[in-house]
Amino acid sequence: MTRFDSDKAAEIHRHLHAHLPSDPALRVRTLESLVTERGLVDPADLDSWVELYANEVGPMRGAQVIARSWTEPEFRDLLLRDASEAVRSMGFHGHATGHLKAVENTSTQHNLVVCTLCSCYPFAVLGMSPAWYKSTAYRARAVREPRKVLAEFGVELGEDVGVRVWDSTAELRYIVVPERPNGTDGWDRDQLAAIVTRNSMIGTDRDLRIA
Amino acid sequence: MDTIHDLGGVEGFGAIDTKAPGFSHDWERRSWAIAKNTTASSGTLDFWRHSLERMEPATYLSISYFEKWCLNNMTQFILAGDFTLEEVLSGRTDQRHQPNAPSSLQGARARLKANEVFFDRQIDAPPLFAVGDSVVTREYIDARHTRLARYARGKSGTIRAHHGAHVFADAAAVGDERAEHLYTVEFSARTLWGSSANPRDSVTLDLWESYFVQP
Numbered sequence: 001m002t003r004f005d006s007d008k009a010a011e012i013h014r015h016l017h018a019h020l021p022s023d024p025a026l027r028v029r030t031l032e033s034l035v036t037e038r039g040l041v042d043p044a045d046l047d048s049w050v051e052l053y054a055n056e057v058g059p060m061r062g063a064q065v066i067a068r069s070w071t072e073p074e075f076r077d078l079l080l081r082d083a084s085e086a087v088r089s090m091g092f093h094g095h096a097t098g099h100l101k102a103v104e105n106t107s108t109q110h111n112l113v114v115c116t117l118c119s120c121y122p123f124a125v126l127g128m129s130p131a132w133y134k135s136t137a138y139r140a141r142a143v144r145e146p147r148k149v150l151a152e153f154g155v156e157l158g159e160d161v162g163v164r165v166w167d168s169t170a171e172l173r174y175i176v177v178p179e180r181p182n183g184t185d186g187w188d189r190d191q192l193a194a195i196v197t198r199n200s201m202i203g204t205d206r207d208l209r210i211a
Numbered sequence: 212m213d214t215i216h217d218l219g220g221v222e223g224f225g226a227i228d229t230k231a232p233g234f235s236h237d238w239e240r241r242s243w244a245i246a247k248n249t250t251a252s253s254g255t256l257d258f259w260r261h262s263l264e265r266m267e268p269a270t271y272l273s274i275s276y277f278e279k280w281c282l283n284n285m286t287q288f289i290l291a292g293d294f295t296l297e298e299v300l301s302g303r304t305d306q307r308h309q310p311n312a313p314s315s316l317q318g319a320r321a322r323l324k325a326n327e328v329f330f331d332r333q334i335d336a337p338p339l340f341a342v343g344d345s346v347v348t349r350e351y352i353d354a355r356h357t358r359l360a361r362y363a364r365g366k367s368g369t370i371r372a373h374h375g376a377h378v379f380a381d382a383a384a385v386g387d388e389r390a391e392h393l394y395t396v397e398f399s400a401r402t403l404w405g406s407s408a409n410p411r412d413s414v415t416l417d418l419w420e421s422y423f424v425q426p
Contacts, residue, residue: 003253003254003258003290003291003386004254004258004384004385004386005290006212006261006262006265006355006356007265008290009261009262009265009286009290010265010266010267012285012286012289012290012296013262013265013266013267013270013282013283013286014267015296015300016282016285016286016296016299016300017266017267017270017282019300020282020299020300024238024274024275024277024278024281025236025237025238027278027281027282028238028239028241028242028245028277028278028281029238029241029302030299030302031242031245031281031284031285031299032241032245033302033303034288034294034298034299034302034304035245035249035288036308037303037304037305037306037307037308038293038294038304038305038307038308039307039308040249040293041245041248041249042312044312044313044314044315045244045248045312045314045315045318045319045322046241046244046245046248047244047314048314048315048316048318048319049243049244049247049248049319049322050240050241050243050244051314051316051319052316052319052320052323053240053243053244054240056316056320057323088327093324093327094323094324094325094326094327095247095323095326095327096326097327098327098328098329098330099329099330099331099374099377114219116217116218116219116220116360116362117216117217117218117219117260117358117360118216118260118263119276124323124324124326124327127233128233128234128243129233130231130232130233131228131231131232131233131235131276132227132228132229132231134276135227135228135231136218136224136272137224137225137226137227137228138227139218139219140218140219140220140221140222140224141224141227143219143220143362143403143414144219144220144222144362144403144404146412147409147412149227152226152227152229153227153229160411161411162409162411162412162413163400163409163411163412163413164397164412164413164414164415165412165413165414165415166414166415167219167360167363167414167415167416167417168417169358169359169360169416169417169418170330170358170374170377170380170393170417170418170419171328171330171377171378171417172374172395172417204229
């Protein structure tokens with residue numbers, strides 16, 4: 001069998017979808033049985049991976065990065081110049097952060113991130129992507145009608161604000177740097193991180209709310 | 212190939228479910244963990260993507276993200292010869308399992324960091340384009356797998372960044388891991404979608420050199 005056989009891949013997909021039990025939970029259990037029986041991975045390593053994503057890897061990492069960029073000008077410069085290095089310096093690097101790019105919102109520029117072709121996302125710094133990010137609707141609409149998409153997320157843009165949509169078509173991954181809200185002078189990094197939402201780092205949120 | 216995955220600009224989808232969480236079921240978490248902790252014995256990331264794109268269009272649109280990943284990982288294992296189709300359909304294989312190691316969060320942290328993969332490469336060829344240049348994308352792509360999204364073909368844009376050379380997805384998808392210069396290109400929304408688009412809006416894509424009409 002040729003390894004890079006496109007038509008064979010299509011044929012296997014048809015067989016699998018037609019003949020496996022239809023319940024996705026059973027399908028995943030089948031795959032887990034196969035790879036663990038064969039010794040390709042230890043079930044305990046799957047458990048610890050699930051635990052890692054449940055407790056440690058999530059948008060709180062990205063929020064710490066953003067908050068630090070608001071309080072340390074040198075770190076902000078590094079983040080905008082080489083975001084991969086910036087997140088590495090905080091120990092947040094890993095899956096899909098090797099070529100990370102931070103893009104900054106301004107009073108006249110809003111940034112929105114999408115992957116129209118699959119579901120590219122900077123996992124190690126933002127955690128698992130929300131289901132809507134992977135949905136066909138978001139992938140189809142974000143590039144064509146970003147303002148309508150933003151309105152569904154409750155974001156209304158002024159007339160003078162342009163939207164730049166970043167379609168992640170290669171191995172670069174994007175994180176949006178939202179604007180620091182007024183009324184946060186003197187806040188420390190943890191206080192600031194607490195108001196940075198996951199969606200604001202994807203671009204489906206804009207004006208951060210201070211409690 | 213112009214398969215179903217190339218969704219940018221396709222119309223007719225409804226409202227976005229803005230509240231849906233990353234994971235809704237335990238099996239989704241397991242599917243994710245399997246995907247990130249196992250790998251077929253040969254292949255490339257781009258062939259993995261292409262293989263997912265070869266799912267039947269109706270199936271692609273109707274099943275969830277993590278079920279797609281599960282089916283595609285099965286497909287990859289079968290193509291690599293790691294499992295037979297019969298083994299996958301029966302869910303049974305020969306036992307080669309070693310005794311369980313204790314679950315280790317430390318190990319998972321290390322594996323996450325080790326997942327930081329780099330795609331930039333040194334090549335001899337100088338870049339043909341520079342920041343600020345206007346480029347026109349090719350109208351037709353004959354590669355089986357491409358990252359030049361349909362909506363951005365045959366369009367003119369402006370180079371906003373040059374990233375050096377990166378592994379070229381179209382070639383890597385057939386096992387040829389050569390690199391080409393990669394650029395971020397900005398297209399005005401009006402160029403892509405016509406005069407009803409907001410003149411302030413734009414879309415950027417990261418595109419390899421051979422996606423452009425050559426100078």
